[in-house]
Amino acid sequence: MRVVFFIVVYSIIINFFILPNRNWWALSFVIGRISTLVEFSLFSFFFFKVIESRIFKRGIFIVFPLTSAYLIYSLVTSSNQSFGSGPSGLTATIFFIYCIFYLFEKVKDPASLFLYASPDFWVVVAIIIYSAGTFFLFISAQNNINNPAFEHEYKLIHSPLYIIRNILFCIAILIKSKTTKPAYLMKKR
Amino acid sequence: MMLLQITTQSNPLSVSSVLFFGTMGMLALAIGLVLFIIFHQRRIIRYQLQLKEMEEEQQKILLNASIRWQEEERQRIAADLHDDAGPLLATARLYLNENLVKQDISTQLQAIYNAKQIIDDTIQLIRNISHSLMPPTLKNFGLESAVNDLFQKISGSGTINASSRFHDYRQRLRPEQELLVFRVIQELVNNILKHSNASFIHVTQNYNEDKFFIRLHHDGRGITQTDVERLNKSALGLGLKNIQSRAKVLHAKIDFEKDISQTYYKVTLEVPVEEYEMID
Incomplete structure (x- = not known):
């Protein structure tokens, strides 16, 4: 949950202190790309912690450096005035796959009942909703961000999803982690 | 992803509709997935509770059977003691009543012998009851x-x-x-x-x-x-x-x-x- 807390704090800093500042406005796309990298690293770490499958953890080990390398490459080589659709779309797809795998793992495990009492579940719900909702937005942003109509739509879609994501994160932080295994499933010895 | 970028680049008019339907579709997919997981979990919980109830019902039946068996066993022991040991001891007591001292010696010996036989039978009976218990x-x-x-x-x-x-x-x-x-x-x-x-x-x-x-x-x-x-x-x-x-x-x-x-x-x-x- 510390990871999620850090992301929420990071979001607050970016949205309340850096982006409203006109001096930083020119660097908003660079900040966006850095945010993508930071979020990707933190969420990858989060999924590495919550997913139990060893094979999938190995997969994260392989995917993480490759994607990070691409994100850094994109950060270094791309123009400061363009939106990073490629990195954003790629990370959204990866998060979507991680989320589906997490949910699939929980469905398979008969012991993980009362899933919604677990903070991890709410974090995953936040990530999946945000990734799914912003996927098309980020992909089409690179070519259309300078179009005022698109910018309006971008804000209209992105802002509520961003708020929803952070609210769900807050719910996750506030939920006390309980055992997901009901007492009657505990092995009697 | 590239294909989508090219499509939106070549036809700017369709960006809004692609964006709208794409976002809605993805959101519906994500929310549907989450709802499916939640409802699936709830179904499993209901099923587990049903199983638990059935198990409890079975336990109750077994417990009742065990109590009934214990009661029957107690009744059997009580009946054995009351119907067999009781009359035997009462008969032995009859042989050994206070009038015995007024009888002649041969009658006294006969009564004592009979009482001894009855007490032996009673001991055997109690031993049998004890053996049936353990x-x-x-x-x-x-x-x-x-x-x-x-x-x-x-x-x-x-x-x-x-x-x-x-x-x-x-x-x-x-x-x-x-x-x-x-x-x-x-x-x-x-x-x-x-x-x-x-x-x-x-x-x-x-x-x-x-x-x-x-x-x-x-x-x-x-x-x-x-x-x-x-x-x-x-x-x-x-x-x-x-x-x-x-x-x-x-x-x-x-x-x-x-x-x-x-x-x-x-x-x-x-x-x-x-x-x-x-x-x-």
Whole structure:
């Protein structure tokens, strides 16, 4: 949950202190790309912690450096005035796959009942909703961000999803982690 | 992803619709997935609760059966004491009343002799009651001897051929386990004698992969697992419920089935022994 807390704090800093500042406005796309990298690293770490499958953890080990390398490459080589659709779309797809795998793992495990009492579940719900909702937005942003109509739509879609994501994160932080295994499933010895 | 970028680049008018339908579709997919997981979990919880309720119901039936059995056993002991030991002791008392001192010596001797006979009978009766509560052979020599002893007595009656064979009983079960296994065998044999009209009963014991097996064969009218499940739901079959509650205490599995040859009925009691210490 510390990871999620850090992301929420990071979001607050970016949205309340850096982006409203006109001096930083020119660097908003660079900040966006850095945010993508930071979020990707933190969420990858989060999924590495919550997913139990060893094979999938190995997969994260392989995917993480490759994607990070691409994100850094994109950060270094791309123009400061363009939106990073490629990195954003790629990370959204990866998060979507991680989320589906997490949910699939929980469905398979008969012991993980009362899933919604677990903070991890709410974090995953936040990530999946945000990734799914912003996927098309980020992909089409690179070519259309300078179009005022698109910018309006971008804000209209992105802002509520961003708020929803952070609210769900807050719910996750506030939920006390309980055992997901009901007492009657505990092995009697 | 690239294809989508090219499409939106070549036709800016369709950006809004692509964005709208794409976002809506993805959101619907994500929310649908989450809702599916939640409802699936709820269904599993409901199913687990149903299972728990069924298990509790079964426990209640077994507990009731056990209480009823205890009450019947108490009534039997009370009846034995009241109907047999009571009159015997009352008769002995009659022989030894205060008028005895006024009688002649030969009458006195005869009365004392009769009273002694009656007291001996009473002692034997009480010993029998005590043995039915806890067989001394089981306590002193173990399950193998107690089962052999029981089967010899049954065979001795001449109505049925009863035999037992313990293949691997170098290590004894714990005394409380032995008693439970013995009671299960007793109850099974009792049922066979009462209901099956069998001409033989054969018991074998084996020990395999940390499991202690007792198999009981007979050639009479038997029951299978389906009959046991049916009887479990009804008020009948008190003995069977007792067998099952004892098996539960032992963490054992009990199976009622017809032999592959379809000639014999077979009951298998499988007791896991890895959880328990065995005594040499």
